Amino acid sequence: MTSPELSDRHPATQHLMGLLQPNPSLDGIAADVSAAMFQAACDQVTILRDGPELSDGLRKLWEAKNCLVMQGLIDSGAVTA
Numbered sequence: 001m002t003s004p005e006l007s008d009r010h011p012a013t014q015h016l017m018g019l020l021q022p023n024p025s026l027d028g029i030a031a032d033v034s035a036a037m038f039q040a041a042c043d044q045v046t047i048l049r050d051g052p053e054l055s056d057g058l059r060k061l062w063e064a065k066n067c068l069v070m071q072g073l074i075d076s077g078a079v080t081a
Contacts, residue, residue: 004042010050016058017041020065030072037065 003021006014020041022034041061048054073079 002042003038004046006045009045010055012055013045013050013058016055016062017045019062020058023069026069028072028076028078030069030076030078033068033072034065037061037068 003017006017009017020038022031022038026034041058044054044057044061070079074081
C-alpha cells in the first residue's frame with residue numbers, strides 16, 4: 001500500500017492522513033481493518049482535491065477506523081467489550 005504524495009496538500013489533509021496510517025503494533029483482524037481504511041483514504045486523496053468536505057470525510061473515516069479497529073480487537077479477544 002503506497003501513500004499518495006502529500007507534500008503539496010493542505011495541512012489538514014496531511015494531518016488526517018497521518019492519523020489514518022496503520023498502527024504497526026496491530027496484528028490480525030485489527031491490522032487488516034486498519035490497512036483497508038488507510039487504503040480507502042489514499043484512494044479518496046488521489047481522486048479528490050483539498051477542501052472542507054475532503055477534510056470532513058477523512059475525519060469521519062478516521063473515526064470509523066477507530067471503531068472498526070476496536071471491533072477487530074474485540075473479535076480477536078485482544079480486549080473485552
